[in-house]
Amino acid sequence: MTSPAHIAMFSVAAHGHVNPSLEVIRELVARGHRVTYAIPPHFAEKVAETGAEPRLWNSTLPGPDADPSAWGTTLLDNVEPFLADAIQALPQLVAAYEGDTPDLVLHDITSYPARVLAHRWGVPAVSLSPNLVAWEGYEKEVGEPMWAEPLTTERGRAYYARFHAWLEENGITEHPDPFVGRPARSLVLIPKVLQPHADRVDESVHSFVGACQGDRSGEGDWRRPAGADKVVLVSLGSSFTRQPAFYRECVRAFAGLPGWHTVLQVGRHVTAGELGEVPDSVEVRSWVPQLAVLRQADLFVTHAGAGGSQEGLATATPMIAVPQAVDQFGNADMLEGLGVARRLSTEEATAGALRTAALGLLGDPEVARRLAEVRDGMAREGGTPRAADLIEAGLAAARG
Numbered sequence: 001m002t003s004p005a006h007i008a009m010f011s012v013a014a015h016g017h018v019n020p021s022l023e024v025i026r027e028l029v030a031r032g033h034r035v036t037y038a039i040p041p042h043f044a045e046k047v048a049e050t051g052a053e054p055r056l057w058n059s060t061l062p063g064p065d066a067d068p069s070a071w072g073t074t075l076l077d078n079v080e081p082f083l084a085d086a087i088q089a090l091p092q093l094v095a096a097y098e099g100d101t102p103d104l105v106l107h108d109i110t111s112y113p114a115r116v117l118a119h120r121w122g123v124p125a126v127s128l129s130p131n132l133v134a135w136e137g138y139e140k141e142v143g144e145p146m147w148a149e150p151l152t153t154e155r156g157r158a159y160y161a162r163f164h165a166w167l168e169e170n171g172i173t174e175h176p177d178p179f180v181g182r183p184a185r186s187l188v189l190i191p192k193v194l195q196p197h198a199d200r201v202d203e204s205v206h207s208f209v210g211a212c213q214g215d216r217s218g219e220g221d222w223r224r225p226a227g228a229d230k231v232v233l234v235s236l237g238s239s240f241t242r243q244p245a246f247y248r249e250c251v252r253a254f255a256g257l258p259g260w261h262t263v264l265q266v267g268r269h270v271t272a273g274e275l276g277e278v279p280d281s282v283e284v285r286s287w288v289p290q291l292a293v294l295r296q297a298d299l300f301v302t303h304a305g306a307g308g309s310q311e312g313l314a315t316a317t318p319m320i321a322v323p324q325a326v327d328q329f330g331n332a333d334m335l336e337g338l339g340v341a342r343r344l345s346t347e348e349a350t351a352g353a354l355r356t357a358a359l360g361l362l363g364d365p366e367v368a369r370r371l372a373e374v375r376d377g378m379a380r381e382g383g384t385p386r387a388a389d390l391i392e393a394g395l396a397a398a399r400g
Contacts (some may be wrong), residue, residue, distance in 0.1 A: 002392040004032045008102035009052065009128075010093070010114035012085070013040040013064050016236040016307055017108045018047075020130040020189040023212040024106075026050040027388040036102065038093055038114075057092040060085045065268050068240050068325070076150055078326075080159055086112035087166055093117060101246040115179065116170045125400045126391060127183035131190060131306040131327045134181045135200040171249050185394060187387050190306050191313060191378045194334050207390055210381030211310045219289040222263075224296045229259030232299040232358065235290060237308060240324035241267025243346065244274035250301060252351035253358070255279045263293055291315070299358055304332040304341075313340070314378055316371040322349050339370040345348060 007028055011017050018039065028035050029051035037052040042064055044054040045227055061081050062070035090113045097117070105125040107114030118125035151155035163176040172179065187204060191197050192208040224231055234250045236243060247266055254262045255278075261284040266275070278284060290308070294315040296302060302308045304321040308332045312319045319341035321332035335341035342357040361367050382389075 002031075004034065004105040005392070005395050006034045006036070006100070007104045007106060007395075008055075008097065008114075009035060009037045009106040010106040010111040010117075011037070011039055011043075012061060012082075012110045013042045013059055013065050014061075014110075016305055017110055017130055018043050019307060020212060021106070021108065022046065022050050023384045024128065024187075024189075024387045024391070025052050027384050028391065029386060031392070036097075036100075038096060038111075042186060055093075055096045057089055060088055063188070065239065067242060067269055074148060074150075075158055076153075076155055076159060081387060082110055082112065083159065083163055086116075087162075089113050090170075104391070104398065105389065109180075109183075112180070115183070116172065116392045117168075119172055120170065124394055125184065126394055127186040128387075129186055129188045129190075129206075129222060132195050132330065132351050133188055133201060133206050135195075135197040136202065137197075137200060138181070139177065142179075177195070187390055189387070191310055191374070191381060193313070193338055193374055193377065194306070194309055194331060196330055196334065207386075208381055209387040209390070210383050210393040211314050212384040212387055213291060213311065213314060218288065222289055222292040222296070225261050227259070230257070230263035230299070230362070231261050231263065231293075231297045232301060233263045233265070233288070233290070233293045233297045234301040235288070235308065236267070236303040236322070236324060237305045238267065240303060241265075241340060242269040243324075244270050246322070246346055246349055247275055249349055249351045250354060251275065251278055251282055253354035255282055257355070263288060263297070264386075265290075298362060301354070304328040304335060304343075306331060310378070313371070313374050316375045318367050318371065320344060320354060320357050320361070322346055338374060340367055340374060 009025055024037055035046045035052040036055050038055040038057060039047050040059040041056050044056060044277040047054045050192060093113050101121050103121055103123060105114050105118040106128055109127055109129050115125055160176060160245045188206050189212055191210045195201060213355045232254050249266060250264060254260050264282055264284045265288050266284060268286055291311055294311055294317050297317055300312045300317045300321045301322045302312060305328055319335055321335050321341045323329045332343040336343045342361060344353055
């Protein structure tokens with residue numbers, strides 16, 4: 001058994017980056033470790049519920065419930081705020097941990113200050129990745145083409161110059177690209193079946209532990225209505241939810257199917273008036289306890305975020321993937337390739353196309369067989385207990 005240690009976790013205030021880590025943190029606390037969790041105030045209560053001690057800092061990033069337009073539309077629009085936030089966060093975090101150096105740093109992939117602090121403190125750092133990781137050849141196949149145009153601009157060059165300068169100020173000579181994308185040690189909190197080119201991932205660095213979901217009872221319960229022969233959950237997650245036209249198509253697709261009950265999660269940016277007439281068989285919510293619903297659902301219409309994708313797989317729920325941004329397009333391709341989902345673009349997701357995809361999925365016994373196979377494989381990846389075991393092994397190795 002590993003003797004108790006001070007473990008410090010660092011993340012940004014985004015549901016998709018905080019939620020995947022929470023059960024791992026809860027398990028580490030249960031094993032007797034003192035865990036501090038550096039996080040903006042929005043998530044302080046959720047972090048405290050795990051038994052960890054929130055260490056608060058103020059972020060300049062758009063809030064977790066901000067309109068997606070706050071993030072801009074280009075690659076530089078997306079990455080510049082993270083660097084600016086890291087630079088202004090570092091002094092806050094230095095002060096927050098003054099006189100209380102941890103034995104190990106855990107960090108979300110977006111927490112650049114965490115790796116700087118680990119370097120300063122001379123302690124090991126372990127990345128907790130809530131989505132795909134870089135494979136052998138990733139830089140040539142994805143990174144270079146993605147950055148080819150931005151690097152021809154003054155703005156793109158200025159971004160890299162600022163990143164280089166910040167790292168060098170903190171005694172780090174590594175190039176920003178491997179600093180961000182090539183951690184020394186990584187636990188991947190997704191099932192291996194969702195990882196592109198998994199056969200080219202260095203598993204001496206990246207350990208796939210699969211879904212770390214917990215019982216989620218604190219999020220509330222949901223009951224299948226009496227007389228509901230089929231239940232479909234529609235959710236585009238927490239960020240890219242301003243899609244009233246898409247939700248109207250979902251109502252048209254499923255409301256007319258006899259015995260079907262639709263749970264429509266629309267987020268904070270869509271009003272009831274934008275949905276038009278909604279029949280009694282459609283339950284409209286701004287938020288739902290997603291895992292509780294999925295455990296009773298027959299179909300999941302999802303944006304294919306990493307969290308939602310693995311929840312659909314863990315509950316063996318057929319999916320219609322309608323990706324909206326970033327890694328969701330790749331996840332949707334992976335789900336379709338596994339034979340457990342149909343992918344539609346937002347433009348393709350008409351009522352007719354949604355209904356055809358739904359009936360095709362539910363009428364195909366091969367889909368159910370593949371889902372059961374994937375669910376059973378995920379269970380063998382170890383989840384939360386294995387993640388905690390690997391973190392404790394890292395502690396033991398660091399202590400010699």
